Amino acid sequence: MRKNSFSAKKSTRPERVFLKPSGNPLRDKCGIFGIYGKEVDVARISFFGLYSLQHRGQEGAGITVTDGKKLKSVKGLGLVSSVFDEEKINSLKGFASIGHTRYSTTGGNKLCNVQPVVLNLKDDVFALAHNGNIINAMDLAKTLPSQDKLSSTSDTEIMGWIIKNSKGKSWEEKVFTSFSQFQGAFSIIALTKNKLIAFRDSYGFRPLVLGELNGSYITCSETCALDTVGAKFIREVAPGEIIVIDEKGIHSLGKVRSIKKSFCLFEYVYLARPDSIFNKQLVHQVRQRSGEILAHESPVGADMVVAVPDSGTSAAIGYSKASGIPYGEVLIKNRYIGRTFIQPEQHIRDMGVRIKFNPLKEIVKGKRIIIVDDSIVRGTTMKKIVKMLKNCGAKKVHIRVCSPPVTDPCYFGIDTPDKKKLIASKMTVKEIEKFIGADSLAYLSLNGLKKASRVKSDELCTSCFDGKYPMPVAGGFRKDVFESEDTNLRMNPNQRISKFVD
Ligand code: SF4
Structure with missing residues (x-):
């Protein structure tokens, strides 16, 4: 492990702006998997990793790989086994990849929402696979410059643009400087041209673990996925921690201050x-x-x-x-x-x-x-x-x-x-x-x-059993409302915001 590249600062949490309750349920739980390894077929291993995380999401799946120059993705609606075949896996050549299995709901089960979310930038690329929900996604969307056109109805894409617009010379620095802006639950595996970045919210709601497979490194939602691909469990990504996996190996950039650990008790149930x-x-x-x-x-x-x-x-x-x-x-x-x-x-x-x-x-x-x-x-x-x-x-x-x-x-x-x-x-x-x-x-x-x-x-988070939330949630963002059937709402962030604040 490398020493911290930059030290954790005190959280600069922005003032919270609460939106009206949507009246609709939140419906999203997902499995994520990422691998960095020059000597292995990363897409094939990701496929089997996602296959073992199928219980975390059955309505869509995707894998994105990097060959060092560009990212390539295959995504589709349905089970992992129906989205991918031999030809598609063979088409995903590279040395690092991230994958996602998705669970969604009415109005949300669209191809545009299947992850990984990929930001295609002028000179760069950035992809994210997310398990969780960003409560203040709509507030964050308001801060995006208009040129950041959202192509999906996903809080994950908003996160991606916020990270992209944040200060920092490298993607991991941008993740670090933007980290405290995100309220809610996020276990994320991000992919750049040449590295994986895994990070977990300071509460640690959703799981994220690290493993090793013959010199390749893996990060994923559950240890069962490590077992399936024959990898050894190293440890969990700590709440608030940012991990980088690249050609130098695996290194932690340290932790953003953890306010209160709140691991989801329902994961065990x-x-x-x-x-x-x-x-x-x-x-x-x-x-x-x-x-x-x-x-x-x-x-x-x-x-x-x-x-x-x-x-x-x-x-x-x-x-x-x-x-x-x-x-x-x-x-x-x-x-x-x-x-x-x-x-x-x-x-x-x-x-x-x-x-x-x-x-x-x-x-x-x-x-x-x-x-x-x-x-x-x-x-x-x-x-x-x-x-x-x-x-x-x-x-x-x-x-x-x-x-x-x-x-x-x-x-x-x-x-x-x-x-x-x-x-x-x-x-x-x-x-x-x-x-x-x-x-x-x-x-x-x-x-x-x-x-x-x-x-x-x-x-532990016990909110759904006792109504005691570890952070204010009243009127907070829920994915399924955001995932509106109305495509106009999806394409115009300002219009979409008015839907929530009116
Ligand atoms: S314990 Fe309940 S409220 Fe808390 S994260 Fe898990 S499912 Fe959500």
């Missing part, structure tokens, strides 16, 4: 793969512990414990272990379709539930069943599962949820719906129990979940 490790904690074990704690907090007599696969599986194993009630499989999941956490349209959500799980009727019949799931967001999926099991002859259906009620929306890059669509924001646990038709319903306490994570309590 649902977002991350169980085989990933954050803060030295294997996600599978955190989930298993959460199931054990839940069994102690909310015991109930039953014949078997079953999981809503896959994100409920580790917790169900833990619940079974702690309760002594046998674990079994009842819901068979079709693994060849996307997730239904939040699908863009109601009719797709309805279909998603019907085609996603098939119950083993012969096993369910006459049994008292405990279903363990990671979370309940709207309650509609769980209601259908309960009905399905009762139709199969289940004697009792008890629901145990391995997270506290989700009561507030996320502003930090996760697609939780608007507060009024979150079932726990408008109903008590008893009312939800009645709504979903369960014989009993219990959630894990927030303290129980924090305990299961083994991360220091004050270093």
Whole structure:
């Protein structure tokens, strides 16, 4: 590691200007992957890295490579495996690349929003892959000179232009000088003609890790991607840290002051793969512990414990272990379709539930069943599962949820719906129990979940469970409003801003 090229200064946070609440949900969670290596096929490795991060975004994918002179990208809508083929991977020649898998929503699932975002400048190039959400994106857009025409509806592109316009001789210096202007969540991998720059917001909401593969360096969202490509885990990028990877190796430029660490607790609950490790904690074990704690907090007599696969599986194993009630499989999941956490349209959500799980009727019949799931967001999926099991002859259906009620929306890059669509924001646990038709319903306490994570309590973001945000968010930017259907709004920053401040 090289010594700091320039020292971290005190944050020069601009005055906050709050925009009116959009009334729409934020819906974006993404996986990012970057590699620098002269001796390897960086595009092919990026493909497999993104392939293992597919759970973080299934609606678009892209890879951008540099050969030292120019950047070349392949991007498309859909799964990583459908966007790329042998020919496209072979066309991406270079020694460093960044990639992105995207999850979006109504109005936002457009090719122009698929990342990496590439700024084509007169004499230079700069590309970014972003996981997170910039709350003050619209305020920042106001500061852009008019010549910086935005080609997408993405806060990431605004970030790119802000960085480009900032002081500094090199791109990393520009990243450093612009850093404190960005409010919200950002784990970013940027690509220039000859280097990768990885940086993470000072709160550390979204994960970002570093790895090594036979002298090549990798940075990506989760350690599972390092495992998939055969790389060794080095460490996490620290909150507020800027890392440069180039021909001299990997070096940290230091940290911008961290105000309060706020790692997303929901990564452990649902977002991350169980085989990933954050803060030295294997996600599978955190989930298993959460199931054990839940069994102690909310015991109930039953014949078997079953999981809503896959994100409920580790917790169900833990619940079974702690309760002594046998674990079994009842819901068979079709693994060849996307997730239904939040699908863009109601009719797709309805279909998603019907085609996603098939119950083993012969096993369910006459049994008292405990279903363990990671979370309940709207309650509609769980209601259908309960009905399905009762139709199969289940004697009792008890629901145990391995997270506290989700009561507030996320502003930090996760697609939780608007507060009024979150079932726990408008109903008590008893009312939800009645709504979903369960014989009993219990959630894990927030303290129980924090305990299961083994991360220091004050270093976690718990906002969607308790409404306590680590920074002011009222009226803050949410991607899906920005991603307007109206192309005029997309092409004219000033017009677009008026939409938010009126
Ligand atoms: S609000 Fe919830 S989902 Fe969003 S970062 Fe915080 S814990 Fe994660």
